[in-house]
Amino acid sequence: MFRPLPFFIGLRYTRAKRRNHFISFISGTSMAGLVLGVMVLIIVLSVMNGFDRELRQRILGMVPHATITAAYGELTDWKDLSKTVEAIPGIEASAPFIEAQGLMTSRGQVKGAMIYGIDPKLERNVSILPEHMAAGSLDKLEPGKFDIVLGDILARSLGVAVGDQVTIVLPDAAVNPAGVFPRMKRFRVVGTFAVGAELDSTLAYIHLTDAGRFMRYKEGVEGIRLKMRDLFEAPRLAWEAAMQLPGQYYISDWTRTQGRLFQAIQMEKTMVGLLLTLIIAVAAFNIVATLVMVVTDKQADIAILRTFGASPRTIMGVFMVQGAVIGVVGTLAGAVLGVLAALNVPEIVAWIEKLLGIHFLSPDVYFISYLPSQLLWSDVAMICVASIGLSFLATLYPSWRASRIQPAEALRYE
Structure with a gap:
């Protein structure tokens, strides 16, 4: 089966056990950050969509x-x-x-x-x-x-x-x-x-x-x-x-x-979405740190590949694949967990309330006594695209730096 060389080597680097355990830790942290960011963003936007739906059905059903x-x-x-x-x-x-x-x-x-x-x-x-x-x-x-x-x-x-x-x-x-x-x-x-x-x-x-x-x-x-x-x-x-x-x-x-009320909800949804996107951005920047350390750790391998005729473009592709795998796997895992949680938010909150013996939304204070949720697949798609996009952008600088390594300099002290 035909597999491009950058894709093949990038996957090998992703699966391989590293001598430097700190790099593995940073890589795992980056993926966990993406999973957490995507999951939380899907849940929060779904809950805000639920409140918007309830307000629309109840208030605009009466006025x-x-x-x-x-x-x-x-x-x-x-x-x-x-x-x-x-x-x-x-x-x-x-x-x-x-x-x-x-x-x-x-x-x-x-x-x-x-x-x-x-x-x-x-x-x-x-x-x-x-x-x-x-x-x-x-x-x-x-x-x-x-x-x-x-x-x-x-x-x-x-x-x-x-x-x-x-x-x-x-x-x-x-x-x-x-x-x-x-x-x-x-x-x-x-x-x-x-x-x-x-x-x-x-x-x-x-x-x-x-x-x-x-x-x-x-x-x-x-x-x-x-x-x-x-x-x-x-x-x-x-x-x-x-x-x-x-x-x-x-x-x-x-x-x-009633227009100002719904404008306020939409503004809150937008602002909360932007703030929670920072979680994904931080995880993406962790990918930068991971790949920079991997490039430093793999300088000898890069020099050998260059000696065998690999072009700077091929080297750049290897590390872009490695970073993209972290981004795609983390995003998809976060999306799956986020969708499952968003579809069951009322049940999860009810279980937590029963476990802790508290009531988060008192009917005497709030207009509903449960936490509503409405999952929009357009939100899920937007979040996934943004997460994968940020992850891909995070791979550009470390990959470019790897492609600029000179074989003679890298092998001088080997």
């Missing part, structure tokens, strides 16, 4: 992908508008809403909240709310009964449960002969939801009809919320929808309300 509201007054023809926008490719569904900020009071507790008037039947088409009910049901919101569904944290803060009463106070004063009084109404709690995010402490839902009466809407609604097939297309599709509707409207999308 509107986009909204269309009337420029002036109410949106009275929202049913016709919904049919128009749902016909646009990329927009999956729409639902009407009425929004207000207010105070909730119960048993001496006062909390601020965003109150949404919704149609329970239409809301399930644009929100994940029905799938995250902790108690009760969203379908129990019936018109005219003034029922309410609260976030789990908000309900606990007010000290209420299903069947209890809460009073909503709106910042809209009414003047009557007895004086100036804020608008208020008592609602009965028929359900609580828990999506595991900060939204659990700030959101409340009532029926659209009750919201219209309480907030003094005559016939219409405040606007319609849209659900996109691809949420990253929300700005373009919302603008396209507004252009096809008669009249003047205000449009908004999730990039304006």
